[in-house]
Amino acid sequence: MQFHIENMTCGGCAxxxxxxxxxxxxxxxxxxxxxxxxxxxxxxxSESEIVSALNGAGFPPVRE
Known part of the structure; x- marks a missing residue:
């Protein structure tokens, strides 16, 4: 699965x-x-588990 994460702008974010x-x-x-x-x-x-973890970490994903 692939996501776009608008606020992942640096290595620390990654x-x-x-x-x-x-x-x-x-x-x-x-x-x-x-x-x-x-x-x-x-x-x-599952995708929902990954999305939930990313949202919880402050990196809301958009499915690509």
Missing amino acids: RGVTRAIQGVDPDASVTTDPPTRSVKVETTA
């Missing part, structure tokens, strides 16, 4: 996004790209 996702699924593969504000996630967790 680490926060990765931590939030891996808090749900420690084995998730997370690829972040702050310049385009996109994140690609390969996980066994």
Whole structure:
């Protein structure tokens, strides 16, 4: 699944996004790209779990 996260603008934000996702699924593969504000996630967790974790961390995602 892939998301656009408008407020992921730097490496620190990208680490926060990765931590939030891996808090749900420690084995998730997370690829972040702050310049385009996109994140690609390969996980066994549901999309709703990932969205909830990102919202809770202050990084509201939009599905791409």
